[in-house]
Amino acid sequence: MTKTVNLLHSQFDRDGEEALGIVWSAHEQGNPTIQAICERWPQMRRLIPYMERANLLRRNGDIVEFTDEGRQRAEQLVRRNRLAEVLLNQVLEVSPEGTAYTACLWEHMLTSEVTDNICTFLGHPRQCPHGKPIPPGECCRKMVREVTPLVQPLTSLRVGGTGKIVFITPRVHKRLDRLAALGIVPGTEISLKQKSPSYVIRCGETEVAIESSVAADIFVRETSPTK
Ligand SMILES: [Zn+2]
Numbered sequence: 001m002t003k004t005v006n007l008l009h010s011q012f013d014r015d016g017e018e019a020l021g022i023v024w025s026a027h028e029q030g031n032p033t034i035q036a037i038c039e040r041w042p043q044m045r046r047l048i049p050y051m052e053r054a055n056l057l058r059r060n061g062d063i064v065e066f067t068d069e070g071r072q073r074a075e076q077l078v079r080r081n082r083l084a085e086v087l088l089n090q091v092l093e094v095s096p097e098g099t100a101y102t103a104c105l106w107e108h109m110l111t112s113e114v115t116d117n118i119c120t121f122l123g124h125p126r127q128c129p130h131g132k133p134i135p136p137g138e139c140c141r142k143m144v145r146e147v148t149p150l151v152q153p154l155t156s157l158r159v160g161g162t163g164k165i166v167f168i169t170p171r172v173h174k175r176l177d178r179l180a181a182l183g184i185v186p187g188t189e190i191s192l193k194q195k196s197p198s199y200v201i202r203c204g205e206t207e208v209a210i211e212s213s214v215a216a217d218i219f220v221r222e223t224s225p226t227k
Pocket residue numbers: 082085100128129130131132
């Protein structure tokens with residue numbers, strides 16, 4: 001019982017996300033029977049009952065279906081992962097083969113509230129680099145168009161400007177940890193103090209000097225008032 005409550009009230013746990021993604025794929029491929037799913041993904045033998053208890057999946061005869069809540073969560077999850085793939089592929093030039101794996105890491109770096117910003121920034125893509133459909137969000141339905149990019153690397157912010165960190169390129173993992181230790185994580189508001197000889201950003205009461213190569217990996221949404 002405790003486990004069920006945890007799943008419902010936490011974001012999702014790892015197993016839950018995996019199961020939702022698998023059932024989504026099975027439906028896309030047109031073969032969501034319990035036999036087909038468990039044959040291809042043996043871990044689902046264990047995960048389906050678990051997800052049923054959490055009221056995210058249910059069985060309808062042979063077919064594994066989403067509950068309303070399960071579908072909603074799966075859709076958001078797939079949307080976020082596939083948008084992350086497009087971002088990695090188009091902006092950061094990671095090959096399509098590399099994106100699927102790397103995109104998994106993004107759950108921790110891309111908060112759900114910025115998903116629509118990323119989608120708008122990318123021009124509301126309909127497909128991931130593997131050609132799979134991206135579930136549309138509010139932003140796609142309204143066809144939000146922004147003239148200026150919503151998200152830019154820290155290096156293109158002007159000195160004195162402020163911004164909120166949207167994501168940090170996962171190119172170097174040790175570096176992410178180091179930045180996180182300094183409080184430089186997505187969602188943090190920072191201001192840019194200087195660009196040379198090195199970048200200096202202020203984040204809360206702390207001023208941090210970083211190399212320009214690091215600054216180029218930090219993407220921000222500008223929050224400074226336009227002049
Ligand atoms: Zn994909």
